[in-house]
Amino acid sequence: MPSRRQVIQRGASLLGLAAALPLLPRDALALALEPAGLLRRPIPASGELLPAIGLGTSRTFHVDLDDASLAPLMQVMDTLLAGGGRLIDTAPSYGNAEAVTGALLQRSASQSKAFVASKVSASGRSRGLAQFEASLRALQRERIDLMQVHNLQDTATQLALLRELKAQGRVRYIGITHYREAAHDDLLAVLAREPLDFVQFNYSVAERNAERRLLPYCADHGIATLINRPFARGQLFQRVRGRPLPEWAQEIDADSWAQLLLKFILAHPAVTVAIPATSKARYMADNLKAGHGRLPDAPLRERIAQAFA
Numbered sequence: 001m002p003s004r005r006q007v008i009q010r011g012a013s014l015l016g017l018a019a020a021l022p023l024l025p026r027d028a029l030a031l032a033l034e035p036a037g038l039l040r041r042p043i044p045a046s047g048e049l050l051p052a053i054g055l056g057t058s059r060t061f062h063v064d065l066d067d068a069s070l071a072p073l074m075q076v077m078d079t080l081l082a083g084g085g086r087l088i089d090t091a092p093s094y095g096n097a098e099a100v101t102g103a104l105l106q107r108s109a110s111q112s113k114a115f116v117a118s119k120v121s122a123s124g125r126s127r128g129l130a131q132f133e134a135s136l137r138a139l140q141r142e143r144i145d146l147m148q149v150h151n152l153q154d155t156a157t158q159l160a161l162l163r164e165l166k167a168q169g170r171v172r173y174i175g176i177t178h179y180r181e182a183a184h185d186d187l188l189a190v191l192a193r194e195p196l197d198f199v200q201f202n203y204s205v206a207e208r209n210a211e212r213r214l215l216p217y218c219a220d221h222g223i224a225t226l227i228n229r230p231f232a233r234g235q236l237f238q239r240v241r242g243r244p245l246p247e248w249a250q251e252i253d254a255d256s257w258a259q260l261l262l263k264f265i266l267a268h269p270a271v272t273v274a275i276p277a278t279s280k281a282r283y284m285a286d287n288l289k290a291g292h293g294r295l296p297d298a299p300l301r302e303r304i305a306q307a308f309a
């Protein structure tokens, strides 16, 4: 029977507020978090809970569709789904990544847990629709959980199409994406005129522009956020290469640089899911750990940013 304090701590951790509560001894915290598992955040449009660590597929899932090439990525997918994760972000422009995602899901006993996000990057309605049909075939699904207009290409036309597909039940949620800070104002302009479920953009210790307007706007208007480039495409690891992890990492239950980077992101209350990409199961397990334990408060977030400055 969990104690009242454990129940409160567990609830707070679900809301991402663990850092705001008095620190518990490590074992007690683990006990408090264990039944709830990975941190989850609601999609404001529906209340559906999503695990806050997902998986990107750009470059890493662009491999041949043979058994030898798929084997290590099967381990990544198994690690994600067995570890309580759900969201996989892919796109028709990522080479074979959609087809690889589809093949891996077909082979997974846990494929029903997956929340699949893809994108449309086409000009004109008929090209957008043809691309969507091809995505369904590649992913081997009849429905895609989230469809996003990729990098704001032909946004008005493609969003109208995605709304039709949503009304037909072939898509559950719709959104828009970009990966450059220079496009954040353009994302905001679309959000101001189109009701959307999700917006995906870049945010990390190295790219903090989203803190100014985009993340607060999403919090105020009930829009779910997907965070791409959480490691600035892996480049952030070069800034700390060869350096030991700081002692204070234990204060937020982190034992890797990747976990510090992801906890920095998850500690922002407007973040729904971070989607780091990896081709390695051990990195997937490492990334999932960031969704457990305490999150940094404001001063600790600045220490994380300073460590990578």
Ligand SMILES: NC(=O)c1ccc[n+]([C@@H]2O[C@H](COP(=O)([O-])OP(=O)(O)OC[C@H]3O[C@@H](n4cnc5c(N)ncnc54)[C@H](OP(=O)(O)O)[C@@H]3O)[C@@H](O)[C@H]2O)c1
Pocket (backbone or CB within 6 Å): 055, 056, 057, 058, 059, 060, 089, 090, 150, 151, 177, 178, 179, 200, 227, 228, 229, 230, 231, 232, 233, 234, 235, 237, 258, 275, 276, 277, 278, 279, 280, 282, 283, 284, 286, 287
């Ligand atoms: N416009 C858009 O819509 C857009 C643009 C950019 C990205 N995205 C999405 O966001 C996803 C993530 O962004 P990204 O792929 O650019 O970069 P990222 O997630 O910031 O970085 C990926 C790199 O980090 C490395 N890595 C992952 N976990 C690690 C760990 N625990 N320890 C050490 N290294 C680790 C990976 O190495 P290994 O390869 O060795 O595993 C990979 O090279 C994309 O895959 C895509 O789904 C969308």
